[in-house]
Amino acid sequence: MILVVDTHSGIPVYRQLVDQIRFGVASGLLTAGEEIPSTRALSASLGVNPMTISKAFSLLEEDGVLERRPGRPHVVRARPDRATRLEQLEQALRPVATKVRQLDLETDAAITVFRRLLENRKKR
Amino acid sequence: MTLLRPFFLLIARASVFWIGALTLLWLSVVVVGLAQPEARPVAALLDPGLIALVGYPAAAGWLFGGVIQEFQHTSFAYQLPRVRPRLAFGFVMAGLVVAALTVGLVSSVSSLGLPLMFALSCGAYCAAGVLLDPLSRWVTGLNALVLLVLTARSQDVAGFAGDHPWPAALISCGVGTWGLRRLFARSTFRRKPGRPTKPLPGRFALERSQDYERQKQAQRRAQGTAWRAGYLGPDSWPWVRAAIHETYGGLGRMGLVKAINGAWGLLLLVLLSAWIDKGEFNYVEAVGRSLYDALFRSPHVAPFGQEGGPYGMVLIVIAAAGLAMALLRPVALSGAVFHPLSRLQRARVDYRGGLVDAAILTVGVGLTFFVIGHGVGWLIGFEPRFDFMPYYFRVLLVTLILMPLGHWGRLHLGEATRRRTGNTLVGLVFGFVGFVFIVAVCTSAVAAIITSPLVELIVLTMAWAASQRLYWTGLTGYYQRADLA
Amino acid sequence: MAYAFEIHGLTKRFDTVTALDGIDLRVGRPSIVGLLGRNGSGKTTLIQHLMGLQLPNEGTVTTLARPSHALRHDELIHIGYVPQEIRLLDWMTVEQHLRYVSCFYPAWDTGREQKLLAALELDSTKTVGTLSAGNLQKLAVILAVCHHPDLLVLDEPVSDFDPIVRGRLLEFLLELVREDEATILVSSHVLRDVERIVDWVVCLDKGRVVTDASLDELKERYSEWRIVSTDGALPARFSEPYVLAQEVSGRQARLVVRQSAADVAAFRAAHAAEITVHPLNLEEMFPLLVREDPS
Structure with a gap:
């Protein structure tokens, strides 16, 4: 999986990594049992402080996304259940909801637009 | 008044005053010395009247011209309104006053007419404005040559001026006009010096052109000697070796040659002195004799102590060399590199570097007097005289005893330069004069009080040990308490 | 060690x-x-x-x-x-x-x-x-x-x-x-x-230490809120203690806030406003860092 970090955005780098890996696992880009590059390798390839990478990994461990194996790279645990995936979707849609309210549109109209987008995608 | 103000504001500085005062003092000593022919056997070709007549205005012109040069090549000077006429007016006014004062002073000694004397003074003043010309090395060199000839053959020049007053006045005015034009021309103000001869020493720094920086870089090829060593370790002696490398390594293998090359001024003096009283000798003999005289006894300068003995110049040279080594180029680790040394180790390296300095001075003095001095004497067939040697040895020992003063001064000089407090140049001048004076007093005192050579040797050695002990205590204290950056 | x-x-x-x-x-x-x-x-x-x-x-x-x-x-x-x-x-x-x-x-x-x-x-x-x-x-x-x-x-x-x-x-x-x-x-x-x-x-x-913290913590400590009022009225000046800098213009406002002390829900309720939270990078938060007291 390709990880991308922007060190100059105000979002902490560890947070960017956690989000990307979590999304990768949820979306199936990373499959269960797959090895994640080591702290050292990631630090070198992304050009960020190794401490930051370890921090991201330990957070992902706590959340049960990754599994630590002493002396070897982390591996991905099982794909998260449907409830967790829905939670991620909700998080992604939250700014959209704000936009809808600012544009002063009623809920039904917004849902229609959203449905059309989802179905268009399927047709192609 | 507004016309005069810019010039006087420029020269109203402590350093200008001190340089001027010292130059005045030095010139006066020379002129007064020359003006007493019965005390000096030779100097037949020197005319103190003419030297004073040309010398005082020239010194003033050099000083004021230097101040103007320093200012005129800054990036902002050219844009100032009417800056050239204003400065020129002040410069000329000051020159007229100086010339008038000089003529008043000299008129009783010289046989020349007053207007002619005034013309000569003014000419010397104006020409000396570009005595050290930052824009051209040739002008500087030519000026120095003219000045030397004027001094060395002043009798002839005075004679010519007395016989042909009009041509002499015309030449003087022409040279003066040339100097004025060169100092105040529009193009001079526009240009930045490509090869800056500093018009004045010390803090009178010139802004330099890009061109100069490029030239300097091209000149700076690596020339240092190679350094081969393994890990230096925690001991201090290897670091003293490193300090020697840092201090003298930059001179490279040809370092000694270059050092002599830098002393061309002294060489010129020897040649000049040979030329002045050549007598019936050929040139080789005359040069050799001058060199020998310079080292052992000079007919020009009063002997120090008893009649026919060694003279004070030797003392001044040895003492000044000792102080210069300690103060300006001591064997010490440069502040430009970060050395992984504790404060105690730094003190130790500094202390031992001082010992190396003392050794170098001793060897240098020995080489100069025994090898060069007696070598030359033997070459031109003089009978070798060793009776001055105890005196030289005493001066050397006293200098060695007092050398830690110089090392100590350097630590604080460095600090003063870092913090940019005080006038370093004036401090240096007074330091040197003071040091030579102390060496002279101590040497005479030792010679007067102690008569037995053995006792003298023991006392001086003990004094040396005591001074080293004191220096070491002071040094460790300094490194315990001082901020090093 | x-x-x-x-x-x-x-x-x-x-x-x-x-x-x-x-x-x-x-x-x-x-x-x-x-x-x-x-x-x-x-x-x-x-x-x-x-x-x-x-x-x-x-x-x-x-x-x-x-x-x-x-x-x-x-x-x-x-x-x-x-x-x-x-x-x-x-x-x-x-x-x-x-x-x-x-x-x-x-x-x-x-x-x-x-x-x-x-x-x-x-x-x-x-x-x-x-x-x-x-x-x-x-x-x-x-x-x-x-x-x-x-x-x-x-x-x-x-x-x-x-x-x-x-x-x-x-x-x-x-x-x-x-x-x-x-x-x-x-x-x-x-x-x-x-x-x-x-x-x-x-x-x-x-000559004083005014910030001594991990970079991540700092990035989470401060953020910028872009605010659009839903009922058309915003105060001329926000007086919440966690607001460190502000720029109000009609129905819109830009606030720099101390995120760790802020309460988004309460703010939204009090001012009837939509809030979008944007992070601040180091350059943007630098003026806050050198001005602030360690307390």
């Missing part, structure tokens, strides 16, 4: 000026610490105290478990230092200078030296006196890292580098942390560079 350096109550006065005023600081290892502050805030003075070059008027400074003024050769060979004002020995070539300084340290790594010369594109046959400011800085950095230091102190190291060399240098510093487990203290004004590599930020202002 828990801390690379520890400072307690460090105060330094020059004549009448107080350059450092009661500094307390601890830095564990390994870590990359950014020392930030405006001109004259005391960064260089602090660094010179760490190196034992200056002595405190009050307080103690401990570097690699020794009082910094009493650092011995044995500790100093584990420290690398790039001073702000680099001079070096003009008359040597780069190669000669490297050979010379390599004798100071028992563990000089020629391989790393060659690698860095190539990476930073420094010609080792040149004379030090002819080097440009940027190249002189490169040499100073190489001289400070080839002995595998445990503590590397860099006083404004990247100011004269072009972006490509700067990138390579920063990458190398990260490598230093990975390979040697070194602690690095880097003072800089170039906040974009610092942001890329540091994990801890110390800010000085007028």
Whole structure:
């Protein structure tokens, strides 16, 4: 999986990594049992402080996304259940909801637009 | 008044005053010395009247011209309104006053007419404005040559001026006009010096052109000697070796040659002195004799102590060399590199570097007097005289005893330069004069009080040990308490 | 050894000026610490105290478990230092200078030296006196890292580098942390560079420590709120204590807030407003860092 970090955005780098890996696992880009590059390798390839990478990994461990194996790279645990995936979707849609309210549109109209987008995608 | 103000504001500085005062003092000593022919056997070709007549205005012109040069090549000077006429007016006014004062002073000694004397003074003043010309090395060199000839053959020049007053006045005015034009021309103000001869020493720094920086870089090829060593370790002696490398390594293998090359001024003096009283000798003999005289006894300068003995110049040279080594180029680790040394180790390296300095001075003095001095004497067939040697040895020992003063001064000089407090140049001048004076007093005192050579040797050695002990205590204290950056 | 350096109550006065005023600081290892502050805030003075070059008027400074003024050769060979004002020995070539300084340290790594010369594109046959400011800085950095230091102190190291060399240098510093487990203290004004590599930020202002926190924490501590009112009315000035800076214009407002103390729900309810939260990067939050009190 390709990880991308922007060190100059105000979002902490560890947070960017956690989000990307979590999304990768949820979306199936990373499959269960797959090895994640080591702290050292990631630090070198992304050009960020190794401490930051370890921090991201330990957070992902706590959340049960990754599994630590002493002396070897982390591996991905099982794909998260449907409830967790829905939670991620909700998080992604939250700014959209704000936009809808600012544009002063009623809920039904917004849902229609959203449905059309989802179905268009399927047709192609 | 507004016309005069810019010039006087420029020269109203402590350093200008001190340089001027010292130059005045030095010139006066020379002129007064020359003006007493019965005390000096030779100097037949020197005319103190003419030297004073040309010398005082020239010194003033050099000083004021230097101040103007320093200012005129800054990036902002050219844009100032009417800056050239204003400065020129002040410069000329000051020159007229100086010339008038000089003529008043000299008129009783010289046989020349007053207007002619005034013309000569003014000419010397104006020409000396570009005595050290930052824009051209040739002008500087030519000026120095003219000045030397004027001094060395002043009798002839005075004679010519007395016989042909009009041509002499015309030449003087022409040279003066040339100097004025060169100092105040529009193009001079526009240009930045490509090869800056500093018009004045010390803090009178010139802004330099890009061109100069490029030239300097091209000149700076690596020339240092190679350094081969393994890990230096925690001991201090290897670091003293490193300090020697840092201090003298930059001179490279040809370092000694270059050092002599830098002393061309002294060489010129020897040649000049040979030329002045050549007598019936050929040139080789005359040069050799001058060199020998310079080292052992000079007919020009009063002997120090008893009649026919060694003279004070030797003392001044040895003492000044000792102080210069300690103060300006001591064997010490440069502040430009970060050395992984504790404060105690730094003190130790500094202390031992001082010992190396003392050794170098001793060897240098020995080489100069025994090898060069007696070598030359033997070459031109003089009978070798060793009776001055105890005196030289005493001066050397006293200098060695007092050398830690110089090392100590350097630590604080460095600090003063870092913090940019005080006038370093004036401090240096007074330091040197003071040091030579102390060496002279101590040497005479030792010679007067102690008569037995053995006792003298023991006392001086003990004094040396005591001074080293004191220096070491002071040094460790300094490194315990001082901020090093 | 828990801390690379520890400072307690460090105060330094020059004549009448107080350059450092009661500094307390601890830095564990390994870590990359950014020392930030405006001109004259005391960064260089602090660094010179760490190196034992200056002595405190009050307080103690401990570097690699020794009082910094009493650092011995044995500790100093584990420290690398790039001073702000680099001079070096003009008359040597780069190669000669490297050979010379390599004798100071028992563990000089020629391989790393060659690698860095190539990476930073420094010609080792040149004379030090002819080097440009940027190249002189490169040499100073190489001289400070080839002995595998445990503590590397860099006083404004990247100011004269072009972006490509700067990138390579920063990458190398990260490598230093990975390979040697070194602690690095880097003072800089170039906040974009610092942001890329540091994990801890110390800010000085007028000789005091005003910020001492991890970069991640800082990024989570502050944020910018862009606000659009839903009922058309916003106050002329927001008086919430966590609002640090504000710009109100009609129905819209831009606030810089202390996120950790803010309550989004309460704010939304009180002002009938939609809030979009944007993060702040180091450059944007720098004015907040140097103005704020540690309390």
